[in-house]
Amino acid sequence: MTQNLIYLDHNATTPIAAEVAEAMWPYLTTRFGNPSSDHAFGRAAKAAVDTAREQVAALIGSHPEEIVFTSGGTESNNLAIRGVAATVAGERRHVVTTAVEHPATAQPTRLLTEAGWRVTTLGVDGGGRVDPAAGVGDTPVGLGTFILAQNEVGTLQPVAELAEVLHARGAVVHTDAAQAIGKIPVAVEDLGVDLLSIAGHKCYAPKGVGALYVRRGTSISPVLVGAGQEHGVRPGTENVAGIVGLGVACALASADLGTEPERIRGLRDYLWELLSSRIPCAVRLGDRDHALPNTLSVSIPGRRGLDVLADCPSLAASTGSACHTGRVDPSAVLVAMGVPDDVAAGAIRLSLGRHTTTEQILTAAFALAGAAQK
Numbered sequence: 160m161t162q163n164l165i166y167l168d169h170n171a172t173t174p175i176a177a178e179v180a181e182a183m184w185p186y187l188t189t190r191f192g193n194p195s196s197d198h199a200f201g202r203a204a205k206a207a208v209d210t211a212r213e214q215v216a217a218l219i220g221s222h223p224e225e226i227v228f229t230s231g232g233t234e235s236n237n238l239a240i241r242g243v244a245a246t247v248a249g250e251r252r253h254v255v256t257t258a259v260e261h262p263a264t265a266q267p268t269r270l271l272t273e274a275g276w277r278v279t280t281l282g283v284d285g286g287g288r289v290d291p292a293a294g295v296g297d298t299p300v301g302l303g304t305f306i307l308a309q310n311e312v313g314t315l316q317p318v319a320e321l322a323e324v325l326h327a328r329g330a331v332v333h334t335d336a337a338q339a340i341g342k343i344p345v346a347v348e349d350l351g352v353d354l355l356s357i358a359g360h361k362c363y364a365p366k367g368v369g370a371l372y373v374r375r376g377t378s379i380s381p382v383l384v385g386a387g388q389e390h391g392v393r394p395g396t397e398n399v400a401g402i403v404g405l406g407v408a409c410a411l412a413s414a415d416l417g418t419e420p421e422r423i424r425g426l427r428d429y430l431w432e433l434l435s436s437r438i439p440c441a442v443r444l445g446d447r448d449h450a451l452p453n454t455l456s457v458s459i460p461g462r463r464g465l466d467v468l469a470d471c472p473s474l475a476a477s478t479g480s481a482c483h484t485g486r487v488d489p490s491a492v493l494v495a496m497g498v499p500d501d502v503a504a505g506a507i508r509l510s511l512g513r514h515t516t517t518e519q520i521l522t523a524a525f526a527l528a529g530a531a532q533k
Contacts, residue, residue, distance in 0.1 A: 165475065170477070171510070173513075174363065183403050204397075211403050211406025212402075218341075225373055231367060237263070238381075239333040239356060244276070252274075253279065253302075254268055255300055256268050256278065257306065261335060264333075281295070282495065292324070301331065303333065308339035311456060311492045318334045322334075332351070332354070333354035334355050335356045340412065341416075342453055347372055357405075359404065359408065364409075383395065421452070426511055427455050427509075429520055433528075442459075454508065454510050462531060463505060464504065474526055477508045
């Protein structure tokens with residue numbers, strides 16, 4: 160069914176790498192032990208989790224003990240935001256965020272407002288990028304939470320600069336790096352953050368596993384309560400097979416980062432060259448200088464992105480708007496960027512991956528151009 164489809168939706172999810180699936184299989188079958196059990200089966204499972212913790216830490220330049228395994232990016236973001244918020248009192252109950260966050264951070268941040276927190280939401284320019292010097296103010300801040308790579312348009316935020324500004328106001332700083340991990344180099348020391356979220360299924364690991372980096376000395380309370388797994392921060396029996404898969408995926412990413420981003424960037428730019436030459440009215444969305452190498456968000460004004468993709472049955476991609484009973488609602492991210500409604504309605508996100516080829520790019524470009532002309 161899917162063999163002839165061209166998959167350009169890697170920001171939604173990635174296929175599990177063959178090496179990842181192979182590494183996971185024993186922990187789904189014969190090596191089924193509980194890491195908390197003090198016998199051979201349990202010790203083997205614990206050793207596998209420890210190895211994965213080292214692999215994840217190596218990818219982001221942290222210490223292994225600073226890695227907490229979770230069920231994915233959403234849980235990591237909730238643990239970071241709500242876990243830190245539980246430790247903050249008084250005038251520091253002030254959170255700074257951006258207008259282009261993923262719902263997995265925007266929603267828990269909204270919960271803080273219901274708990275009496277003050278929220279400062281930084282606006283973005285036409286490319287979807289924040290000015291780190293604008294709008295933070297001089298008042299104390301308890302938490303800053305910023306997306307590193309915007310999932311819809313690929314724009315990279317100046318997280319290191321934001322962290323410097325927020326730390327000067329007493330804040331703990333978190334970044335949602337789910338879309339960035341494996342696509343660009345990510346180092347916690349370079350970013351200067353205290354917490355960083357990882358989602359396994361965005362980097363060729365399975366769905367249902369993720370991690371949260373927690374810098375040594377950062378105060379955070381568990382959101383779930385139970386036994387003492389994961390340093391007491393995230394209780395519950397570990398998803399050993401998923402964690403093993405995440406570790407191997409991070410090791411693969413570490414090996415690929417020297418060459419793969421440039422290859423992908425070249426294909427993305429070639430795709431835009433083909434599209435812009437065949438669809439003169441096409442609009443490219445997002446910041447071109449600060450962007451993920453794999454993401455191309457384009458719009459064909461006058462045509463709904465949903466309809467264009469419907470006319471490209473061989474292409475798997477995403478739109479930049481939501482359709483409800485015949486009405487197209489532009490993405491909140493595109494609205495924050497000031498994108499006109501007719502352009503936002505035509506937005507299509509094309510996100511490339513490890514297995515994307517030049518031939519696929521050519522085929523996709525011709526299909527989109529043909530659909531745009533209908």
